[in-house]
Amino acid sequence: MRYAMAIDIDRCTGCDACAVACKVENNLPNDIWWNRILTIGGKTANSPKGTFPNLQMQFLPMNCQHCENPPCVKACPVGATYKREDGIVIQDYDKCIGCRYCMVACPYSGVRQFNWKKPEYAIGMAMGDAAVTPHQSDVVEKCNLCIHRVDQGLKPACIETCPNRARIFGDIDDPNSEVSQAIKGRSYVKILEEKGTKPSIFYLT
C-alpha cells in the first residue's frame, strides 16, 4: 500500500483551483500554500517564454512529493517529520522545534513552508474540515495529502476539485487503482528523480 498521485500536465490549465481547494480545506494561514502552481515559461507566474507567435508555457503543480526516500525525514533532528506506512510524509507540529533543516534538505524548494508568525487568516473564522490539525506559529508545515480525508476513504481536496481531472490519486501498489490505471501506457516524469528521493508524484506528459 503506497499512496501516489498522477498529474496530467497536458490537462492542467493553471487555474489554481487545486491550490485554493487545498488552502480552504486545510484552513491554511495567510501566506502559506501547500499546493502551488508553478509556471514553466516566462520569468513571472502565468507568463510564456518566447516571442509571439512562438510562445511556450506549461504549468507544474507542486506540492510535497511524498518521497519514498525523503531527505526531510532523515534531516529532521527530532523526528517531527516522518513517513507513514502508506507512504504519506507527515509533519507533526507539536514536535517541530522550528529549525527549518527539513526546508534546507527538501529539493522541491518551497513545498515546505514556515509560519514566520502567529497564524493569521483571511477571514475571521476557520475554514475547511474541522478535523484539520490546528496551525501553529514558528513550525514548518506542508501537504499531508489531506490525511483527514484519506483516512476516511476520501480523496484529497485537490483531486476532487480539479475541473480538468488532471490529478489522479490512489494506491500505486494496486494495479487496478485509478492512479495505476492512469499511469499505465503513459510517459511520465518524476521531478528531480536523479536526487534519489523516489517521489510519489507522477507527472504525465
Add this chain to the structure above:
Amino acid sequence: MNQNTDKQVYSKPLFIICALLAVVGLVCWVMQLTKGLQMTNLNTYNTWGLYIIGFMIFTGIAAGSLLFSSSAFLFNSMAEYKPYAAIATIVGVICSVATAGLFIMVDMGNPLRAWRFIAGANVSSPMFWDFLIIILYLIIGIIFVSTLMKVAKGQKDSKSMYGISLAAFIAGLLVTITSFVFALQVARPLWNNPVQPISFLAAAIVAALALQIILFSALNKSGAMPMSSDKLAKLGKIAGIFLFVELLVVIGEAIVGMYSGSGEEAPIIYWLVAGEGAVYFWVEFIAIIAGLVLLFKKTDTSVTGAGVALFAIFMIKYNLLQAQLSNPLLIYPGSPAYSSNAYFPSLIEIGLFIGIISFGVVLALIAVQKISLGTKTNVGVNSNQSHGNIGVEAKA
C-alpha cells in the same frame, strides 16, 4: 596573595559596553520570541541566515581551539604554547560553545522544545550528530582544563595530559561533521561535495587561531600574560596557511561552477561571482587576500590580520549559505514568488548577532580575569619560570 592578582586585565568600559550590547541582544530576542521569526529577513528560500553563520563560526572556533590547545601537548613544534593552553581552551572552547549554543537557540522557532534534541533524537540527522559534537567539545574542554589545573598543582602526573590532548585533537577534527549538516544534502549541489569537510576544518583553524591571536595580543598588552611577537606571528602564519586552503576552495568552486556554464552549480556560481551576490563574493575574496597578506607580512600586524581573517571566514560562511539558499533547484515562478535577491539580515538579526557575541566576550572577560589571577600566582604565565606553570610543569 600576589599584588598582581588585583589587577584588572581588561578595561572596565569594554566590559560595560559588551554587557550592554548583550542586553540589547536579549531585548531583540524577546521581540523575536513575541512576534515570531517574521522579525528576521529570512524567508521560504533563505531559510537560514546570520544565526547559522554565527553557529558555524563559533563551533569552528571551539573545534580549532581544541586542536590548538591539544597540539601544544602532542607536537614538539607547538610545545611553546603549553602555558597558553588553559586560557585558550576556556575562552576558545567553553565560551565559544556557549555562544554557538545561543546561536542555535535564537534560530529555533520553538526554543522551548529544544529538549526534544534528547528526548526525540533522530539518529540519522546530521544536526543531531552536530548536537552531540558540541556537547563533546564542552565536556572535553572542561576535562582538558581541569587536568591541566591538576597537573599544575602537582596532583597529577604531566603524562596524564597526553590522553586528554589526543581526545581533544580528535574531537577538534570532528568539526568535519558540522559540515555534514550541509554536505549531506542532495538538494544543495553547492554543499553536496567532499570539499566541504576540508573547508570547514580549515575555516575552524583560521577562526580559532585568529581569535587566539586577538586574545593573546590583548593579554600581552595588559601585561597579564606575555606572549612574544614571534609566537603571535607563528600563530598568524599557521592561520594564513589554512586561510590559503580556503582561498583554493573558493577559487576552485568558482572555476568548477563557471567552466561548463551549465548544470546545477553554474547558476549558483554565476549568481555569486557576477550576479546578485557579486558584492558579497568580492568582499569575501578581498578579505581573504587581505588576511593572507597581513598574516604573512613580516611586521607585527597579526591582530589586524587576525581580525581580517575572522571577517573573511564570516564572509565565506555568509556566501556558502546565501549563494545556495538563494538558488534552489526549482526556481519556476509561482506563489510564494521566488526571488533571487541576496540576503541581508534585519536589524533584529544584527542586534541578536552582536548581542550573542558580546555575551561570549563578557564570559571570556570574566574567565580571563579569574584565570589570569590564577595564572599570575600559581598557574604561571612566563614560560621561563617553572613554578606551578601549567605548561612547563606538564612539559617536564
